Amino acid sequence: MQVIVTGAAGFVGANNVKALNDRGLTDVLAVDNLVRSEKFRNLAELEISDYLDKAGFRELVRRRALPKPEVVFHQGACSDTMESDGRYMMDNNFRYSLELLDWCQENRVPFIYASSGSVYGLGPVFVEDRKNERPLNVYAYSKFLFDQVVRRRLSSLTAPVIGLRYFNVYGPRESHKGRMASVAFHHFHQFRDDGRVRLFEGSHGYDSGEQRRDFVHVEDVVAVNLHFWGQPKSGIYNVGTGRAQSFNDVALTVVNSLRADRGQPALSIGHAVAARLIEYTPFPEALRGKYQAFTQADLAALRQAGCRVIFRTVEQGTADYVKWLLAS
Numbered sequence: 001m002q003v004i005v006t007g008a009a010g011f012v013g014a015n016n017v018k019a020l021n022d023r024g025l026t027d028v029l030a031v032d033n034l035v036r037s038e039k040f041r042n043l044a045e046l047e048i049s050d051y052l053d054k055a056g057f058r059e060l061v062r063r064r065a066l067p068k069p070e071v072v073f074h075q076g077a078c079s080d081t082m083e084s085d086g087r088y089m090m091d092n093n094f095r096y097s098l099e100l101l102d103w104c105q106e107n108r109v110p111f112i113y114a115s116s117g118s119v120y121g122l123g124p125v126f127v128e129d130r131k132n133e134r135p136l137n138v139y140a141y142s143k144f145l146f147d148q149v150v151r152r153r154l155s156s157l158t159a160p161v162i163g164l165r166y167f168n169v170y171g172p173r174e175s176h177k178g179r180m181a182s183v184a185f186h187h188f189h190q191f192r193d194d195g196r197v198r199l200f201e202g203s204h205g206y207d208s209g210e211q212r213r214d215f216v217h218v219e220d221v222v223a224v225n226l227h228f229w230g231q232p233k234s235g236i237y238n239v240g241t242g243r244a245q246s247f248n249d250v251a252l253t254v255v256n257s258l259r260a261d262r263g264q265p266a267l268s269i270g271h272a273v274a275a276r277l278i279e280y281t282p283f284p285e286a287l288r289g290k291y292q293a294f295t296q297a298d299l300a301a302l303r304q305a306g307c308r309v310i311f312r313t314v315e316q317g318t319a320d321y322v323k324w325l326l327a328s
Contacts, residue, residue, distance in 0.1 A: 002049065002069045006031040006057070006100070007076030011174040012114060012166070012218060014042035016073050018173075019222045021047050029069065031057045031076060042173045058096060061103045071229050072104055074113035078139065086138045093142035098149060101161065108159040110232055112225055117167040117214070117240065117295055119144040126214075127298045128165070128236050136290050147236055160232035164224060167240030167297050171218030171317070172324045183247060184215070184318050187254040188325050196279050197251040203283040204293035209248035209269075211293040214240035217317035223309045224302070233305045240297025241311035249314045251278050257322035 003020060007013035008030030017028055026047040033054040034040060043051075052060070054076060060066045077093045097113060104111040120126050121134035130148075135141040143165075150163055170182030177185075187197045199209040206212070216239065224239050248269050255277050256266040272278045312320070 002027045002029050002067070004029045004031065004069045004072045006054070006072070006074045007114075008032050008048070008051075009034060009039040009042050010075060011042075011177060012169065012221060013073075013075035014046065014173045015171065015218045015222050016075055016225060017043070017046045017048065019219070019226060023226075033076075036176060039176045042176070054096075058099060061099055064103070064106075066103075068107045069109060071110045071112065072100060073225055073229075074100055074111065077114060077143075089138045089142050090145075093139070094146050097146045101149070101153075104161075105153075105158050110160040110162075110229065112160075112162045112164065112228055113146075115147055115163040115165040115236060116140060116143040117165050117238065117297060118292070119147065119165065120295070122292060123294060125298075126238065126240075126296055128238060128301050150236060154234055157234055160228075160234045162228045162232060162234060163236040164221075164228075164239045165236065165297070166221055167214040167216050167238070167295055169216055169218050169221055171321050172328075174218075182215075184250050184254060184321055185325075187251050188258070188322060191255055191258055191277070196277050197255060198279050198281050199247050199251055200283045201280040203288075204291070206293060208280040209251065209278070210246045211291075212244035212246050213292065213295045214242070214244055214297045215250060215314050215317070216240045216297075217312045217320070220309055220311045220317075224307055227307045227309060228305075231306055235301065235305065237302045237305060237307070238297035238299060239302070240295070240299070241313070242297055242299040243311075243313065244294055244296035245314040248278070250318055253315050253318040254322060257319050261322075261326060 005013050005016050008017055009032040028048045030048045030051045031054055078089055118140035119133045119135050121136045125132045133144055135144045147163055150161055170184040174181045174185055190197050202208045221239055252269050255272055
């Protein structure tokens with residue numbers, strides 16, 4: 001029976017398809033929008049049974065003209081937090097998700113969808129509760145609003161619905177995201193191109209490069225998705241490591257991983273800064289009041305739901321990612 005993955009040519013979606021292939025599953029309907037055609041590369045190495053453009057897929061859903069799948073992994077969304085077209089964002093992220101939710105409920109199909117840790121805004125509490133949710137941009141609001149719809153329906157569902165609030169995801173198959181790609185991706189290319197990595201100077205009470213986020217490897221994110229397919233428990237769950245690590249940790253791991261590839265010894269953060277391999281730039285005024293200087297997923301609900309995925313540290317995951325980038 002077919003599995004549907006939306007956003008299948010995108011970052012999390014392509015890794016979702018890869019994980020299904022690794023399990024021997026190739027009857028995958030991939031749904032995406034290839035207006036940016038370079039995303040096709042994420043699918044070229046994978047096995048799918050069919051492809052549908054997002055607009056055509058939505059029309060078939062509205063007409064109830066699609067055969068029933070085994071599960072829908074809804075990874076498709078505009079994730080650009082700087083997007084200013086609110087009408088587009090709400091249609092693409094909120095309305096599209098609502099149409100799929102209704103269709104899955106009518107057909108009793110499990111629905112696993114991507115939400116976002118951005119719904120918590122500046123925090124400081126990152127627990128899945130309405131009182132902690134203060135979205136700072138229309139992207140976060142589109143995710144927040146759909147989560148509220150799901151919450152209202154939890155007591156009357158006909159099939160499992162699982163919302164996964166991704167924190168700062170990084171890893172393979174994100175190059176098409178451009179400015180919205182992870183800091184690990186940008187650090188890799190900065191060091192390769194310029195011989196140094198650039199971070200923000202101190203802000204929000206943190207020293208230079210010590211702003212902290214919950215950085216989570218995309219393969220661990222996908223492992224959570226597959227867990228809830230096998231052991232569904234409806235609800236909304238954080239997906240992060242449960243650890244806040246600094247941007248210095250990411251940058252230093254990138255630098256030392258690339259130095260190791262060249263046969264050079266690892267450096268401490270102090271030595272890397274002294275050698276100007278890591279540099280700090282003024283914090284942009286335009287980001288003040290809009291910047292998450294600290295995020296850390298509370299994993300209590302995820303663990304209570306039976307998910308035992310072990311999340312890589314920044315040092316483990318970033319080193320793995322650098323090896324993948326070098327091999328690519």
